[in-house]
Amino acid sequence: MLSSLISRNLAPLTLAGAIAAYIHPPLFLVFKHYFLWFFAITMFALGLVMKPEEASEALTRPASIAIGVAAQFTIMPALGFAAAMITLAGSNDPALALGFIIVGCAPGAMASNVITYLLGGAVAFSIAMTMLATTLSPLFTPLLVEWLGGVLMPIPFWPMMQTIITTVVLPLAAGMWLHHRFPQYQARYERMAPALAALAIIIICSYAVAANHARIAQTPWVVFVLVVLLNAGGYLAGWIIGGLCHFEHRYRITLAIEIGMQNAGLGVALALKHFAAETALPGALFAVWCILTAAGLSRWKRAGRAEPAAPV
Numbered sequence: 001m002l003s004s005l006i007s008r009n010l011a012p013l014t015l016a017g018a019i020a021a022y023i024h025p026p027l028f029l030v031f032k033h034y035f036l037w038f039f040a041i042t043m044f045a046l047g048l049v050m051k052p053e054e055a056s057e058a059l060t061r062p063a064s065i066a067i068g069v070a071a072q073f074t075i076m077p078a079l080g081f082a083a084a085m086i087t088l089a090g091s092n093d094p095a096l097a098l099g100f101i102i103v104g105c106a107p108g109a110m111a112s113n114v115i116t117y118l119l120g121g122a123v124a125f126s127i128a129m130t131m132l133a134t135t136l137s138p139l140f141t142p143l144l145v146e147w148l149g150g151v152l153m154p155i156p157f158w159p160m161m162q163t164i165i166t167t168v169v170l171p172l173a174a175g176m177w178l179h180h181r182f183p184q185y186q187a188r189y190e191r192m193a194p195a196l197a198a199l200a201i202i203i204i205c206s207y208a209v210a211a212n213h214a215r216i217a218q219t220p221w222v223v224f225v226l227v228v229l230l231n232a233g234g235y236l237a238g239w240i241i242g243g244l245c246h247f248e249h250r251y252r253i254t255l256a257i258e259i260g261m262q263n264a265g266l267g268v269a270l271a272l273k274h275f276a277a278e279t280a281l282p283g284a285l286f287a288v289w290c291i292l293t294a295a296g297l298s299r300w301k302r303a304g305r306a307e308p309a310a311p312v
C-alpha cells in the first residue's frame with residue numbers, strides 16, 4: 001500500500017526530496033504559500049493516532065515524564081544556542097545562527113514515536129513526552145527563542161505563539177476530536193496518519209532546501225558539522241541523563257531519541273514564516289540528518305536482534 005511505503009521509507013524519501021529540491025528548486029518552490037498547512041497536517045495526523053489510554057503506563061511515572069520534558073526544553077536549547085554562537089563567529093550571519101536556536105527550542109516530533117517503537121523503547125513514555133512537549137510548545141518555544149535569540153536580533157514572540165497555536169494546537173485538537181468522535185475508523189487512522197505526516201515533513205524540508213538553494217553552496221562547512229553534533233549531542237545527553245536517573249534500558253533509549261530528534265518541521269515552519277529564508281536552513285538540514293540517523297539506528301537495532309521487540 002502506498003501509505004505504508006511512504007511511512008516506512010521516510011529517511012530515503014526525505015533525502016531524495018532534499019536532493020531533488022537542490023537540483024531543481026522549482027519542484028518545491030510551488031509550496032511557498034502552503035508550507036504552514038503541511039505542518040498543520042503533521043499535527044492533525046498525530047492527533048488522529050493519539051490514544052489517552054496508551055499513555056496510562058507512562059503516566060504512572062510522572063517524574064520520568066517531567067525529567068524528560070524538562071531535558072527537552074533545557075538541553076537542546078542550550079546546545080542550539082552554543083551552535084548558534086559558533087555559527088555566528090564563523091559566518092557573521094545572525095539569521096543563519098538563529099536557525100540553530102529555533103531547532104533547539106522545538107521539541108516533540110511525531111517521528112520519534114515511530115523510531116522509539118522500532119528501537120524497542122518505551123512507546124507509551126515516548127507518546128506521553130510528545131503530548132506534553134507539544135502542549136507546552138506554544139508557550140515555551142517562542143519564549144525560549146525570544147530569550148536566546150534576542151541576543152542576535154528582535155524576536156516576534158506573540159506572532160510566533162499565534163503561529164504555533166494555529167499550526168500545532170488547533171490541528172492536534174481536531175485530530176484528537178475526530179479520533180474520539182469516530183473511533184470505529186481507528187484502523188484507517190493508523191494506516192493513514194503516519195503517511196500523511198511523513199509526506200508533509202518531506203515537502204516542508206524539501207521546500208526549505210529549495211528556498212535556500214543559492215545559499216547552500218555558500219553555507220560554511222561548520223554549519224553541516226554543527227547539525228551533526230547537535231543531533232548526536234541530544235542522543236548522548238538523553239542516554240546519560242537516563243542513566244543518572246536510573247531509568248531502565250527501554251526508557252533510556254526513549255529519552256535519547258526524544259531529546260535528539262527535535263520537531264525540526266516546526267522549526268522550519270517558524271523560521272520561514274517569521275524570519276529570513278536562511279534561518280530555515282539549519283532546521284531543514286537537521287530534519288534530514290536526524291531522520292537519517294534515527295532510521296539508521298532502527299535498522300541497526302533490528303539487524304542485531306533475532307525478533308523485533310513487542311510494542312509497549
